[in-house]
Amino acid sequence: MRALHIITGLGVGGAEQQLRLLLRHLPADCDVVTLTNPGAVADGLAADGVRVVHLGMGGNRDLAALPRLVRVIRAGGYDLVHTHLYRACVYGRLAARVAGVRAVVATEHSLGDSQMEGRRLTAGVRALYLASERLGSATVAVSEAVAERLKRWGVPAPRIEVVPNGIELDRFRFDRERRTRTRRRLGLPEGAFVVGGVGRLARGKRFDVLVHALARLPEDHWLLLVGGGPEEHVLRRTAHEAGVAGRVLFTGERPCAPDGSPGPDLPSLTSAMDLLASPSAEEAFGLAAVEALASGLPVLYTSCPAIEDLPAAAATDARRVRGGPEAYARAIAEVRAAGPGPRTAPPAAHHYSITRSTARLMDVYAAALAGSSPSLAPLGASPS
Incomplete structure (x- = not known):
């Protein structure tokens, strides 16, 4: 054909x-x-x-x-x-x-x-x-x-x-050595709890919610924003005004992984994260959340049809959060208190092979x- x-x-x-x-x-x-x-x-x-x-x-x-x-x-x-x-x-x-x-x-x-x-x-x-x-x-x-x-x-x-x-499941399989290398390359402190946000830095993605949530969390919490877009300068200013600019990392678009795989080097970046948060209120699918699940990350989201379309048991580490910075700060603190999981992909990730x-x-x-x-x-x- x-x-x-x-x-x-x-x-x-x-x-x-x-x-x-x-x-x-x-x-x-x-x-x-x-x-x-x-x-x-x-x-x-x-x-x-x-x-x-x-x-x-x-x-x-x-x-x-x-x-x-x-x-x-x-x-x-x-x-x-x-x-x-x-x-x-x-x-x-x-x-x-x-x-x-x-x-x-x-x-x-x-x-x-x-x-x-x-x-x-x-x-x-x-x-x-x-x-x-x-x-x-x-x-x-x-x-x-x-x-x-x-x-x-x-x-x-x-x-x-x-x-x-x-998604290519094998690409996102968690690798502890890759996590160590990536966190060192990003300059993350030892023991930092890293909240990730992945997507275009546009107003509809509501990444400002995560910046303001970070300001409500202890100093060992960091925010890693993966992507580029028209709101990057606004988010940088928001982080500065909130007093957390030193704990927010921007990767830019990163158009291609070092091995030539499609998309940015997300497997390395998700391996460096401890949690993926997606505060966007209107999504058509929610690919970043699925990729995070494939890396064994807990996921907090406001809208994610990819998760909502499946039985709850398919993604037990995914949780819907309704609200703004306060709600996300509470949810992040609860995930941190629960301790790290096994970093294995749940059935939801396999469904989207x-x-x-x-x-x-x-x-x-x-x-x-x-x-x-x-x-x-x-x-x-x-x-x-």
Whole structure:
């Protein structure tokens, strides 16, 4: 099978890194088109041997990109097109249909209750999304929560398939020597209790809650924030004003692990942590929490569909926290008082193995290719 993946951009982000990981395990011949911003993940894909085409799209209303995309699709002779992220879904579905591709699948990575990929869910955004969704064969939701949101939007339930994000379990297996090396490299004091936060440093992630929680905890508690983003300077100022700047470490984006694996060197960084905290109030999946569980970390979260979709017994070290800095400070203190656990991955982490996710996605591909819905007939000639 030849498949083309179309994504809005390939900078460092959860959907972008998940695509790279997916292509490392997907048993199909895949190319990638990025509409904008090739970025660090594009370099990683190229290093993996994946052909990446940069379409050079100028903005959301660059309609000239559509015929260019149609030509790329036709020249590749693809059996299936798979789109990722809002702009790529809107343009990619239409281009694939115009090009006469038999099957078009889209993954919805980050649909929240009030936003999608950081954009406000206006009536116009929703209408355009639904109009383009009808051009596809199936829409993949990364969690049951996203599937329910799609249904409330008006996407027919039979068109929605749940394929969760996946992780490489072996990568995240706890290693005590790696923990010692990483903590030494980060300059962490002996005996420090390290609370980790992983994700884009954006307002919606609410990492300021962790900074203020740290100010309510003893001096041997540290905060390690992994990621980059527009709020980094705000968080640094918040830490300074709260009097904890000396106990907050920022790693930056760290776009690639030393071994070339997709994403930042999270296994080393999670090994250095004693707890993962995710105060974001609106998540589509919660990949950082799953990766932390795979490293044997206790997890505190406000919203995490990946955990909420499973029985409570699958992740006994994960706990939901409702509230702000006071609530998180109390919860962190309780985890510290309980003492360290065995650092082994619970059933929840095994449920989200990347091999399970790719096998499920291949089932979706097979069903899409076998489909005979009239809506999949070619729309006509390419615009010139």
